[in-house]
Amino acid sequence: MSNDTPNHHPATKKDKPARDWRGLVLPIAFITLWYVVTSLKLVNTKLIVPPVGVLTTSFQELGNVDFYTGIGLSLWRDLSGFLIGSLAGIAVGVLIGVSRLADKIIGPTFHTARQISLFAWLPLLSAMVGTGDLSKIIFIAFSAFYPVVLGTLEGVRGVTSAHAEVARVYGFTKTQILTRLILPAASPQILSGVRLGLIYAWLATIGAEFLLVNDGQGLGNIVFKGRMAFNIELIIFGLVAIGLIGNAFNRIADKAEQGLLRWRAPAR
Amino acid sequence: MAVSTDDPNIFPAAPSTQPASVVPSQIWPHAGKLLLSLINTILLGSILPLVLFGLWWVAADRHWIAEQILPPPAFVWESLKDVLQSGELLGHIKISASRVAWSLLIGGSAGLLLGFGMGLSRTFKAYVFPTFDVLAQLPVLGWIPLLIIFVGIEEPLKVTAVSIAVVVPVALSTLHGIANIPRPLLEVGRVYQFDTLQLITRIVLPATAPSLFTGLRQGVMQAWLSVVFVELLSSSEGLGFLMAYSRSLSQIDMVIVAMLAIGAVGILIELTLRLIESRLQGWRRNAF
């Protein structure tokens, strides 16, 4: 085992550019097991549906226009809510970070409200605003809001007095301080907060679609319909779709983060 | 807020030959200033809540929002007292909390094992990490419909679902922590020819403790998030259930009571974690 400690690098090119196929072992084993177990009817195939069935249903769904409409709607809600929440989050984060007065006034309420688990807001929200798109977007914005505020706060607080000196020497105006100094300096933390916000926004999108059920459309609704019709294939398909999209988000966010931070000198 | 003897606000006529040590006659102004700043903080911090509360009160009084949707604060207060007295609220809190506790135990241990496994063994990581990474992207909520079918709707469902929510952040943070162990530390271990157990207990664990703690914190937060979600979706007891049930009977006052309870428990957990964290930090510093 000591040969496998993380810092023990064999200098050979054994595990360099070639893809590491070991990662596929588990999934393949699982799918094989799944296939065998259902073919031999070792389990209740109404519950543990054969993989072929899932594939068939998947193809059906992929050919269905409603599916794409559904994804489109979910994504639209997600991104709208995310944008609103992030922008508001950055604004509030900067405000609290820069102004001690604002921090004292808004801070306590903010941190207390943060303790109320996100989904706990849903029943009240849906009672007040209904179960339509508006309430979903509000909820998603809310979910993205907190992590972005926290990230921004951390970033802004990290702006050292040395930076502030520079700003004073150059005679920056307040706006310039904001755009040329604070935001760029805090950008790594802001971005990491925004990434977290993206994750939470997707979580909130799916969760809201499960809990704020109406006859609308969306990825969560697809899973819901699967439950309704007791169509397990559809449920699995929906889950996979949700996971893949979440994954895609992360990849895009990674690339974006790298791109945005590239201007920073590689001082690390 | 550091207080300096040079601060003219405190010592308006302080002569420059004043000794740096605090003299008894300077304690009172010092304490007074602290007290003042404390009151200042409390006052300022209360402005927003008071304004919101006032708004709520007026909105209910003037019927800006239907009272079936936003009940007046007095009503919520009545219901809160009601349900505290009858012990009902505590009952639900206990149930939700116990679910979180169990899930932390199960999910946390699993997460730690996974994290350590992947962090310490490259082979293990090569096999497991890709699958883990993909599965981790899937929000717990997504699992729930499937879980309901396979695990049923009783207690196992709730604990399973919440445990899954805990495993991911714990495992990831553990992995992250191990990957970031500074090399020199491990060198030290090699120089002293530590065996595996010593390696783990003397070097790996202390070095990864902050990351482990972050993971635990996130795990707790995820757990709490998921517990409420699962209980809202399908349950017969617990705080989320209380909210959903009250809502179906148009008792929004109880919904708000349940929200407040959830918030209160959340605050309690946060404070506890902070306490543990500060103790842990203290220990860390003392060790060096």
Add this chain to the structure above:
Amino acid sequence: MKRRSFNLGLASSLAAPALIGLGSSARAADGAKPTTIRIGFPGAGTSGRPLPTSGYTANVVFLGELEQEFKADNIKIEWKYYVGAGPALNEAFANGLLDFCFGHGDLPLIVGRSTGLKHKIIASSGRGGDVYLLTPAASQATQVADLKGKILSVQKGTATQLVLYRFLAKYGFTEPDKDFRIISQIADDRRASLATGDIAGTIDTPWGLEARGITKRLAEVHDDININAPGTVWVGEAFEQQYPDIVQRVVNRLVKVAHWSSQDANREQQYQWWTRSGTNAYLDNKKEWDRVKDLRTRHSPLLDDFYKAKIQKSIAETRQYRLTRRDTPFEGWLEPKYLNNALRELKLENYFPSQSVDGKFSG
């Protein structure tokens, strides 16, 4: 600069909720006529396209009667369906999003009034029916007592909750929440749980599910007036005060459809239509309604003694089971004049048999 912008921001963010509240209750009105009439049904079916499930009020949708009636006035009819059933409908009404409801169960109806919702009962949406307690197909239970301590499922807040309580009371269980674990699930989850055996019992229509091998009937009750309560058609007080003539025209059409629905010749058509919501299979509709000899005893819009007695009994029950925390005044709730006018104009005064308090039909 910061303080001012902050204050501005604070003020505008606090004003937003008030504006939302105002916006949702504003409706387009044109003095003498509304531009839309918004009618709600509890339940949205499972077929993906929301449709009503059964009863003569459902037929109003399928026959397009109201669209016909108000076409010349350029008034649009908006049909709204709620997956959250009765409770969700209450919320929508509280938010000013509904004018009529074409079939509210007694429990959510009463809960709504007890929380101060202002509506007037203008007709009944139907009454009677059989009630079945279903168990999973593999269940070993042979009588209701076998389910003691086990999990029963019902969508809480809906009329079925009271139906379940009454059903259990009939079998001697007067404290259902103590004798059983009753969880809340919407229709589809209930059925899924029956299929997986996660619940021990629920109330539902058996035929379609039995055909799929999912459940079996543990106990059933036919036409017990003590178990089912009539459904209700209501109109919001604000709408009624503003447009009483519109209300009259709506009720006229309702009675016309009730008449149409009670003709034997129209049975098949109704069974077909009711399948479209997806909740009940054709088999369910046929089996249940073929047993009904005289459709006028089910599709009855009358606000007769039976109706009044039933609603008052339900009010008492909601207090008994602590489902409402405030009183529900019965006085001034019914507004029978529209119904009476409609019956007179359509010359149907003696068409629908009136039902007395003890369930007997006359006339």
